[in-house]
Amino acid sequence: MSFGAAAVGVKQLKVDVNELTIGMFVSGLDRPWTQTPFPLQGFYIRDLDEIRELKTHCRHVYIDVAKGSGPVAAKLKTLSNAPVEKGPRASRTTKVKIDVSPLKIKRGVYKDKEPLKKEVKQARQLHQTVFKSVGDVVEQLGNGDAVPIQDAKRVASEMVDSVLRNPDAFTWLSRVKEVDEHTYSHSVRSAVWSIIFGRHAGMNKRDLDTLAMGVLLKDVGKAKIDPKILESGSRSAAQERQYESFVEMGVQILRETPNVEPKVIAVVKTHCERVNGSGFPQQLTGDKIPLLGKIAGIVTFYDETTNPRGEKFPLSPSKAVAKLYECRDSEFQEELVVEFIRAIGLYPTGTLVELNTGEVAVVVEQNFERRLKPKVIIVLDAVKDPLSTPIELDLAEDDRRKQALVDTGKKTLDEVEKIEIAQDLEPGSFDIDIAKIRDEYLFKAEKKGLLSFFKREK
Secondary structure (H helix, E strand, O other): OOOOOEOOOOOEEEEEHHHOOOOOEEEEEOOOHHHOOOOOOOEEOOOHHHHHHHHHHOOEEEEEOOOOOOOOOOOOOOOOOOOOOOOOOOOOOOOOOOOOOOOOOOOOOOOOOOOHHHHHHHHHHHHHHHHHHHHHHHHHHHHOOOOOHHHHHHHHHHHHHHHHHOHHHHHHHHHOOOOOOOOOHHHHHHHHHHHHHHHHHOOOHHHHHHHHHHHHOOOHHHHHOOHHHHHOOOOOHHHHHHHHOHHHHHHHHHHOOOOOOHHHHHHHHHOOOOOEOOOOOOOOEHHHOOHHHHHHHHHHHHHHHHOOOOOOOOOOHHHHHHHHHHOEOOOEOHHHHHHHHHHHOOOOOOOEEEEOOOOEEEEEEOOOOOOOOOEEEEEEOOOOOEEEEEEEEEHHHHHHHHHHHHHOOOOOOOOOOOOOEEEEOOOOHHHEOHHHHHHHHHHOOOOOOOOOOEOOOO
16 A cells, blocks of 8 residues: 555555545556446445455555545544643644654565564563563663663664564564553563664664663653643543653653663653644744654553553554544644554554454454455454354465466356455453463464353353
């Protein structure tokens, strides 16, 4: 999918036919209209049959995002805009023209990819080390004790190395919310998202280490904030000011801590700033916010939306992406938002999804060349009954195999039912134990069957 560059006009985007959805307005094709059966040169996609027809004749089309659904909005539920914030700073929804430097994307910098099940064996132990290290650092910084900052730097760098080898390993380990997880898990998850973004953008290792360290330490100042204020869902103006002081407190703590690099502190200092000036503590705008600070703000927003404080279950990734997409060109730089969505995909590893066949599955591994066609494990049949033996399915490979049958004339498109993700589901739907599916897939692959995924009430 090409989010950024307009192919025909400012309001038109080039889209791979495999990523079309109902509601889009097709304004152009990759071949003359007269070579296709479509009577109108421009039409709304109203059903799956039209999508199948487009796939038969085209590799990509152009969509008009002013007339129809955009590539993100078409797949996601629309969320209400964030409330307008009163006071001296700009409204969070204020869309103003702000000059920002274009993002320099370096494609293909990290091509080598370690097999997931091999990398996860290393990442599993490292994940626990990262959690312990972050927990120790936050606790000791809050108490004013001496901090083993070098240990934190080492595990942050090792974490970057792991994500560069295979992003899915740490995504799996950090995404599923375990029963005994502590509040600093947010920082670890956010760091994973930031490294995945940096990997996608081709950032160098030193900048990735700085970014990861900054995101891991971004909330150290919260150790100085009253827990009641942190956990409050509705704060008074005075309480909000007290809450927002955590950024400056964190900066001061880190400045007094030996061996913390200034660039790391800059990430902590600016991760709550917003490009339209609605952030805090300094209400910085545009490029006054450093790139790593902008990225830290996006991943913080995304993870706080998918894992809101006090909620038993996190929200579906689509809701977080939709909300983030709505904030482009207001709170966040549009290009960064678009590239972040491209980096993590609409269905990150660990997402519960419903297929167009009605079956329910869990995304277990990404296909980085075809984000909408990941590897899944189907756990419920079309009538939502548990399968006795869940089925592992590579959607991209399944699509290639079926398309080959069509291309060779052995079958028609109607005879091969291509399987696609229809929507993602809220975690906890159908009482599916995603953590157990993860463990079975990653750590017990030698078993022939994947059983007992469902927590039954007796």
